[in-house]
Amino acid sequence: xxxxxxxxxxxxxxxxxxxxxxxxxxxxxxxxxxxxxxxxxxxxxxxxxxxxxxxxxxxxxxxxxxxxxxxxxxxxxxxxxxxxxxxxxxxxxxxxxxxxxxxxxxxxxxxxxxxxxxxxxxxx
Amino acid sequence: xxxxxxxxxxxxxxxxxxxxxxxxxxxxxxxxxxxxxxxxxxxxxxxxxxxxxxxxxxxxxxxxxxxxxxxxxxxxxxxxxxxxxxxxxxxxxxxxxxxxxxxxxxxxxxxxxxxxxxxxxxxxxxxxxxxxxxxxxxxxxxxxxxxxxxxxxxxxxxxxxxxxxxxxxxxxxxxxxxxxxxxxxxxxxxxxxxxxxxxxxxxxxxxxxxxxxxxxxxxxxxxxxxxxxxxxxxxxxxxxxxxxxxxxxxxxxxxxxxxxxxxxxxxxxxxxxxxxxxxxxxxxxxxxxxxxxxxxxxxxxxxxxxxxxxxxxxxxxxx
Numbered sequence: 001x002x003x004x005x006x007x008x009x010x011x012x013x014x015x016x017x018x019x020x021x022x023x024x025x026x027x028x029x030x031x032x033x034x035x036x037x038x039x040x041x042x043x044x045x046x047x048x049x050x051x052x053x054x055x056x057x058x059x060x061x062x063x064x065x066x067x068x069x070x071x072x073x074x075x076x077x078x079x080x081x082x083x084x085x086x087x088x089x090x091x092x093x094x095x096x097x098x099x100x101x102x103x104x105x106x107x108x109x110x111x112x113x114x115x116x117x118x119x120x121x122x123x124x
Numbered sequence: 125x126x127x128x129x130x131x132x133x134x135x136x137x138x139x140x141x142x143x144x145x146x147x148x149x150x151x152x153x154x155x156x157x158x159x160x161x162x163x164x165x166x167x168x169x170x171x172x173x174x175x176x177x178x179x180x181x182x183x184x185x186x187x188x189x190x191x192x193x194x195x196x197x198x199x200x201x202x203x204x205x206x207x208x209x210x211x212x213x214x215x216x217x218x219x220x221x222x223x224x225x226x227x228x229x230x231x232x233x234x235x236x237x238x239x240x241x242x243x244x245x246x247x248x249x250x251x252x253x254x255x256x257x258x259x260x261x262x263x264x265x266x267x268x269x270x271x272x273x274x275x276x277x278x279x280x281x282x283x284x285x286x287x288x289x290x291x292x293x294x295x296x297x298x299x300x301x302x303x304x305x306x307x308x309x310x311x312x313x314x315x316x317x318x319x320x321x322x323x324x325x326x327x328x329x330x331x332x333x334x335x336x337x338x339x340x341x342x343x344x345x346x347x348x349x350x351x352x353x354x355x356x357x358x359x360x361x362x363x364x365x366x367x368x369x370x371x372x373x374x375x376x377x378x379x380x381x382x383x384x385x386x387x388x389x390x391x392x393x394x395x396x397x398x399x400x401x402x403x404x405x406x407x408x409x410x411x412x413x414x415x416x417x418x419x420x421x422x423x424x425x426x427x428x429x430x431x432x433x434x435x436x437x438x439x440x441x442x443x
Binding site: 021022023025026055057058059061062065069086089090092093094095096098099 | 338340342345365366368371380381382383386416417419420423424
């Protein structure tokens with residue numbers, strides 16, 4: 001499991017790669033939460049790019065719930081994009097589709113969160 | 125070994141409403157339209173084969189009670205929810221009021237929905253019968269005595285004619301009772317609950333209800349996986365969706381279908397039976413949860429196939 005981040009203006013795109021289960025969920029939590037510290041309107045809103053996430057178990061979803069709860073009091077936006085079909089089904093079955101706004105692509109999410117970030121990503 | 129489910133609903137007994145019944149009849153008649161159903165046999169075949177279970181049947185509304193039938197003259201139960209009333213009536217119908225009879229009951233915990241059937245268990249009122257209630261809680265006898273006492277119930281515990289005994293079990297200690305090897309395990313639930321691993325004739329049944337398996341602690345998850353290891357049947361509290369279980373209903377003491385599938389996959393259990401249904405769920409909703417759970421098993425399967433079913437009042441599983 002790997003977590004990496006790229007900034008586009010006031011948005012952080014955090015990419016998650018690999019598989020998350022109960023064996024590495026704590027590692028995922030430690031890698032993800034620091035990116036949420038400043039998540040608030042107008043600054044460091046977070047797009048989770050899950051295009052290379054192959055599988056997420058209940059332990060991984062629990063971390064995502066902790067992340068969602070972390071940003072909620074600050075009214076920050078934490079959205080998820082590009083879910084692989086299996087992960088999308090797991091989100092649906094677990095009802096995490098009710099927890100996260102989902103977008104088809106990073107670009108779609110950036111357009112929804114920050115036009116400035118969207119234009120930056122477009123121009124590379 | 126045969127496992128019979130007499131009560132499968134979580135927290136509170138429920139029943140179908142008049143509108144619920146009407147809705148099932150309407151759906152059945154819509155499905156029957158255009159078919160040539162003239163005889164009773166044709167109609168019964170159509171109902172049994174072509175109608176979805178949630179229309180032709182109901183998952184039922186009695187609270188927790190299951191029976192483990194190992195072919196002995198003595199009866200073995202888990203929990204004394206309202207399902208035990210039907211169990212008692214069934215024994216009377218099949219065997220008559222002849223005594224003495226012995227009943228062994230393994231209690232997951234003492235919350236109301238798990239003991240509320242006992243005052244209506246007919247065999248408690250028949251002299252000569254023996255009821256042995258096993259559990260790990262210190263206050264188990266007190267809970268039953270308080271329930272069968274004013275102002276909760278008109279018949280005081282002291283007036284029950286059967287001989288009622290209480291046997292304290294120790295978590296993690298495998299013992300032999302009622303012809304079964306039994307191991308209790310502590311679970312996370314308000315006031316604690318205990319699962320049971322029953323072994324008989326090379327078969328293993330795990331009864332794990334009213335348990336919040338959080339899977340965020342590797343060591344405790346390993347313990348549960350080992351407890352479920354190679355079980356032929358795991359009866360599992362899947363009352364909530366995972367999103368609810370880790371947010372608004374966190375620490376309410378129940379698990380999800382997702383966690384049930386994961387634990388059973390890790391343990392290489394053969395059959396997961398979803399149990400302790402949320403009382404607000406309709407038959408259609410429970411059927412939908414089952415379909416989703418079947419799909420989850422399919423898309424997360426890694427070589428080992430896990431059979432999945434959803435418990436209903438009246439279900440019987442041969443192990």
